Amino acid sequence: MNQKLGRASIRLEKPVYILNSASIVGSKEGEGPLGLLFDRVGQDDMFGCKTWEEAESTLQKEAVGLALEKAGLRPEDISYVFAGDLLGQSMATSFGISTYQIPLLGVYGACSTCGESLALGAMSIAGGFADKAVCVTSSHFASAEKEFRFPLDYGNQRPLSATWTVTGSAAFVLGAERGVKARARISAMTVGKVVDYGLKDSMNMGACMAPAAASTLEQHFIDFAGQPEEYDKIITGDLGKVGQRVLIDLLRKKGIDISEQHMDCGIEVFDAASQDTHAGGSGCGCSAVTLSAYILKQLEERNWKKVLFMPTGALLSKTSFNEGLSVPGIAHAVVIESL
Amino acid sequence: MNQKLGRASIRLEKPVYILNSASIVGSKEGEGPLGLLFDRVGQDDMFGCKTWEEAESTLQKEAVGLALEKAGLRPEDISYVFAGDLLGQSMATSFGISTYQIPLLGVYGACSTCGESLALGAMSIAGGFADKAVCVTSSHFASAEKEFRFPLDYGNQRPLSATWTVTGSAAFVLGAERGVKARARISAMTVGKVVDYGLKDSMNMGACMAPAAASTLEQHFIDFAGQPEEYDKIITGDLGKVGQRVLIDLLRKKGIDISEQHMDCGIEVFDAASQDTHAGGSGCGCSAVTLSAYILKQLEERNWKKVLFMPTGALLSKTSFNEGLSVPGIAHAVVIESL
Numbered sequence: 001m002n003q004k005l006g007r008a009s010i011r012l013e014k015p016v017y018i019l020n021s022a023s024i025v026g027s028k029e030g031e032g033p034l035g036l037l038f039d040r041v042g043q044d045d046m047f048g049c050k051t052w053e054e055a056e057s058t059l060q061k062e063a064v065g066l067a068l069e070k071a072g073l074r075p076e077d078i079s080y081v082f083a084g085d086l087l088g089q090s091m092a093t094s095f096g097i098s099t100y101q102i103p104l105l106g107v108y109g110a111c112s113t114c115g116e117s118l119a120l121g122a123m124s125i126a127g128g129f130a131d132k133a134v135c136v137t138s139s140h141f142a143s144a145e146k147e148f149r150f151p152l153d154y155g156n157q158r159p160l161s162a163t164w165t166v167t168g169s170a171a172f173v174l175g176a177e178r179g180v181k182a183r184a185r186i187s188a189m190t191v192g193k194v195v196d197y198g199l200k201d202s203m204n205m206g207a208c209m210a211p212a213a214a215s216t217l218e219q220h221f222i223d224f225a226g227q228p229e230e231y232d233k234i235i236t237g238d239l240g241k242v243g244q245r246v247l248i249d250l251l252r253k254k255g256i257d258i259s260e261q262h263m264d265c266g267i268e269v270f271d272a273a274s275q276d277t278h279a280g281g282s283g284c285g286c287s288a289v290t291l292s293a294y295i296l297k298q299l300e301e302r303n304w305k306k307v308l309f310m311p312t313g314a315l316l317s318k319t320s321f322n323e324g325l326s327v328p329g330i331a332h333a334v335v336i337e338s339l
Numbered sequence: 340m341n342q343k344l345g346r347a348s349i350r351l352e353k354p355v356y357i358l359n360s361a362s363i364v365g366s367k368e369g370e371g372p373l374g375l376l377f378d379r380v381g382q383d384d385m386f387g388c389k390t391w392e393e394a395e396s397t398l399q400k401e402a403v404g405l406a407l408e409k410a411g412l413r414p415e416d417i418s419y420v421f422a423g424d425l426l427g428q429s430m431a432t433s434f435g436i437s438t439y440q441i442p443l444l445g446v447y448g449a450c451s452t453c454g455e456s457l458a459l460g461a462m463s464i465a466g467g468f469a470d471k472a473v474c475v476t477s478s479h480f481a482s483a484e485k486e487f488r489f490p491l492d493y494g495n496q497r498p499l500s501a502t503w504t505v506t507g508s509a510a511f512v513l514g515a516e517r518g519v520k521a522r523a524r525i526s527a528m529t530v531g532k533v534v535d536y537g538l539k540d541s542m543n544m545g546a547c548m549a550p551a552a553a554s555t556l557e558q559h560f561i562d563f564a565g566q567p568e569e570y571d572k573i574i575t576g577d578l579g580k581v582g583q584r585v586l587i588d589l590l591r592k593k594g595i596d597i598s599e600q601h602m603d604c605g606i607e608v609f610d611a612a613s614q615d616t617h618a619g620g621s622g623c624g625c626s627a628v629t630l631s632a633y634i635l636k637q638l639e640e641r642n643w644k645k646v647l648f649m650p651t652g653a654l655l656s657k658t659s660f661n662e663g664l665s666v667p668g669i670a671h672a673v674v675i676e677s678l
Contacts, residue, residue: 088427089656098533127466194437317428
């Protein structure tokens with residue numbers, strides 16, 4: 001039996017396998033430290049499209065197509081796709097994956113979407129509701145700036161606490177049977193709740209999200225009676241350098257020290273000093289492409305055996321921001337192990 | 340064992356019970372044909388708040404609170420809340436349900452969200468991942484007009500094919516055990532895919548969504564080798580009068596006649612002639628409040644024994660609309676039976 005554990009966690013009876021995955025990124029991400037690891041790097045950030053939104057849809061489409069190809073599967077083999085993005089009404093998803101005609105369960109968790117989609121995808125398989133599932137998410141620097149902040153042409157100055165939205169998408173094919181090409185396995189998860197410390201600075205999303213990351217991590221260790229040392233890495237999505245400090249400090253006050261294990265995809269994906277990305281990368285695509293290109297590779301090579309992958313989301317909209325509301329956070333954690 | 344059936348359907352091994360539910364609506368909905376059946380009707384549509392978005396968040400908060408109260412449960416008894424709305428970045432949800440501190444799995448399916456959240460909520464329980472789950476969604480006429488169309492003050496003329504977004508929210512408490520107050524049970528579901536006939540008229544969403552409704556219904560009858568006659572009602576979310584005609588015609592061409600069984604929540608919720616709502620009601624809240632107040636009541640009174648509840652979503656955003664893209668549709672179907 002699958003086991004509901006504590007307040008917010010699940011231990012799967014049988015692990016769910018990540019059969020394969022694929023990542024595609026923009027040119028800036030291709031020039032970053034992980035550049036050589038991505039499956040595809042665009043020559044520019046339009047990907048042959050007329051609008052940024054269409055470009056982001058194309059990222060999702062290509063990521064899913066390539067992940068299926070690498071897994072040796074066709075769209076008809078997939079029961080459901082769990083997908084979402086940052087844009088209003090998940091526009092990149094609606095127009096990105098319709099071509100595959102796979103039944104769609106749309107998710108929204110801001111930049112925690114990769115974690116949420118993997119958690120739900122794994123549940124759908126472990127519960128016997130699906131044979132195979134695809135989880136996909138994306139973000140695009142220019143479509144996100146347009147959605148949330150200023151017109152790019154305005155050239156506003158970015159504070160050092162700001163993050164740079166990753167242009168990229170990654171797709172993950174999940175299945176119940178290991179097969180020959182599986183990259184890793186999902187064995188457990190902790191679902192996050194909305195945590196709102198009242199912060200209102202959309203140019204410091206790391207600080208807005210860190211309390212949610214701390215909440216989910218604390219709950220995870222309570223539910224599993226676990227310790228940070230059980231993981232080779234505890235990986236947040238896009239806290240960046242400011243959020244990382246806040247997270248480590250918040251957890252220390254709870255008696256939990258993750259300073260040895262902590263890694264943040266936003267810090268890994270860019271070289272902040274040379275790429276002028278300030279606090280780090282962000283966006284749904286940030287944790288997704290880092291998982292596909294880097295984290296799963298480390299697990300495949302058994303450099304790491306068990307990681308806690310926890311994308312973090314800032315529940316921000318331009319309407320709520322303009323109405324003076326805070327930026328609540330949410331984070332969903334997935335336990336991923338080497339085979 | 341739970342059974343994956345055909346391309347896109349699931350038959351649950353054990354039914355999942357709708358332990359209780361609650362609906363809250365605005366003044367116009369309260370004056371409509373179902374007015375006396377709603378749990379709460381607002382005196383105005385601001386619900387004591389300063390903004391429409393905050394009012395919509397309050398709707399979700401009150402619906403969840405009242406549903407829990409009616410079910411005799413506390414927030415701590417609920418494993419997960421599956422929630423979403425129409426606003427950019429699901430703003431009504433982010434600010435509406437945080438007060439309960441229940442782990443949140445955010446969903447987005449436009450106005451199909453009620454169906455999607457019930458499907459995922461039922462899966463989470465039937466798969467052993469949750470003890471109890473809450474599914475909630477909302478819409479608000481004024482926040483939706485602001486999000487998708489024109490400023491209200493502009494007073495634009497609405498074509499007869501336009502629908503009127505329902506101001507309302509409903510929450511459903513799901514559980515594995517029947518208990519004493521359960522209202523109905525969920526036994527099966529069919530997950531929809533994105534269907535895009537290329538229609539671009541956001542003032543005729545019924546026609547945009549009808550092909551998706553037809554696709555999910557056809558798939559449902561294929562997967563279950565079923566017939567429309569097995570259902571007392573086949574209920575769409577918010578196709579309205581135009582969409583209803585398109586749906587019935589599209590299915591007739593496939594040899595499926597649902598004209599006897601079809602009912603649309605958007606047509607039921609308002610009296611179009613006297614309330615000037617043109618094609619009918621729409622919005623995530625439309626199908627949700629109709630399910631809670633009217634459909635479940637009919638099932639409780641055993642006037643109906645088995646219905647197919649299928650909210651329909653138009654995957655529209657103001658950005659995609661302004662960029663000249665089409666309005667794709669999606670529809671998720673849930674089989675709900677009397678006890």
